[in-house]
Amino acid sequence: MTFPKLSSRAILAPMAGVTDIAFRALARKFGAGLTYTEFVSSAAIVRENKTTLRMTQIDSSEKPVGVQLFGSNVQEVVQAAKIVAERFDIIDLNCGCPAYKVIKTGAGSDMLKNPELIGKLVSKIVGAVDKAVTVKIRSGIDEQQINALEVAKIVEDAGASAITIHARTAEQGYADEADWELIKKIKESVNIPVIGNGDIHRPEIFEQRLKESGVDYIMIGRAAMTNPYIFKQIEDYSKTEVYQKVDKTKIFQEYLELAEKHKIPFLAVKHHAVQFSKGIKSGSTFRTNLMRCHDIECLKKLFSYFP
Numbered sequence: 001m002t003f004p005k006l007s008s009r010a011i012l013a014p015m016a017g018v019t020d021i022a023f024r025a026l027a028r029k030f031g032a033g034l035t036y037t038e039f040v041s042s043a044a045i046v047r048e049n050k051t052t053l054r055m056t057q058i059d060s061s062e063k064p065v066g067v068q069l070f071g072s073n074v075q076e077v078v079q080a081a082k083i084v085a086e087r088f089d090i091i092d093l094n095c096g097c098p099a100y101k102v103i104k105t106g107a108g109s110d111m112l113k114n115p116e117l118i119g120k121l122v123s124k125i126v127g128a129v130d131k132a133v134t135v136k137i138r139s140g141i142d143e144q145q146i147n148a149l150e151v152a153k154i155v156e157d158a159g160a161s162a163i164t165i166h167a168r169t170a171e172q173g174y175a176d177e178a179d180w181e182l183i184k185k186i187k188e189s190v191n192i193p194v195i196g197n198g199d200i201h202r203p204e205i206f207e208q209r210l211k212e213s214g215v216d217y218i219m220i221g222r223a224a225m226t227n228p229y230i231f232k233q234i235e236d237y238s239k240t241e242v243y244q245k246v247d248k249t250k251i252f253q254e255y256l257e258l259a260e261k262h263k264i265p266f267l268a269v270k271h272h273a274v275q276f277s278k279g280i281k282s283g284s285t286f287r288t289n290l291m292r293c294h295d296i297e298c299l300k301k302l303f304s305y306f307p
């Protein structure tokens with residue numbers, strides 16, 4: 001199955017606790033070419049855990065759309081993929097999460113210690129579902145074990161339709177800069193689409209990385225979390241080399257509408273409000289006031305005074 005052709009080179013990164021259905025719909029509205037669910041546990045899907053299954057609901061604007069699974073048990077991951085495949089165009093395997101609760105089960109970035117297992121998982125999922133299968137990796141486990149290139153070739157041979165590289169090791173977390181030279185090398189070494197990821201905070205950097213690395217697509221995480229309008233800014237900049245400043249009040253209102261439509265819990269809405277307020281003048285005072293809010297009306301009121 002080939003990777004779908006996307007309407008934009010910019011993809012929203014999967015982010016646990018951030019990329020809920022309403023947030024993804026907002027990113028689509030601003031032009032993200034593809035959205036993925038946050039990572040979901042294969043074991044929980046197989047157990048039909050209701051909270052987890054809710055994370056796999058999608059908005060009608062999400063076309064194409066991917067689901068990200070984590071798990072290291074081949075049978076379980078394949079079964080989970082089969083359960084959710086009908087609603088998704090892409091099944092992504094998380095091989096990059098360094099969180100302890102994930103790696104202690106042998107999943108996420110721990111799988112980079114065992115590239116053969118990643119290859120086996122990919123080929124089994126490819127054989128079980130009629131959808132594009134992608135893999136998201138980090139550079140490696142640590143500085144001594146940088147094996148993204150090897151892993152990329154293995155997943156390509158196993159039948160993956162594309163690969164995403166967040167070019168930091170699991171040990172690095174978010175320290176240092178993402179290694180775009182490594183991403184470039186991977187792009188030059190495989191024939192499937194490569195999605196580069198790491199530290200894209202502005203349209204100018206997006207364009208620069210796209211050109212220098214030659215990647216097919218770029219995934220954006222933290223910058224989109226605080227400014228989902230970045231997808232529109234990227235589109236405008238690529239056409240005209242200028243873009244408009246984000247209006248955070250408007251962004252929050254638009255998110256609220258989608259959050260109400262999709263019945264997003266208040267605490268998650270508040271979390272987004274905090275994220276959207278990053279980078280504004282007097283942001284910390286604003287956030288202190290935000291923390292005192294216990295309902296949507298309070299959040300709305302605060303955003304209406306936004307500087």
Ligand SMILES: Cc1cc2nc3c(=O)[nH]c(=O)nc-3n(C[C@H](O)[C@H](O)[C@H](O)COP(=O)(O)O)c2cc1C
Nearest residue numbers: 013014015016038039136166198199200220221222
């Ligand atoms: C709050 C948060 C949650 C994340 N959750 C996931 C996740 O569920 N799955 C995943 O593959 N990566 C996850 N990531 C990593 C991002 O997808 C991305 O790879 C990383 O943030 C680097 O991209 P950036 O520099 O554009 O932020 C998460 C990142 C953040 C900040």
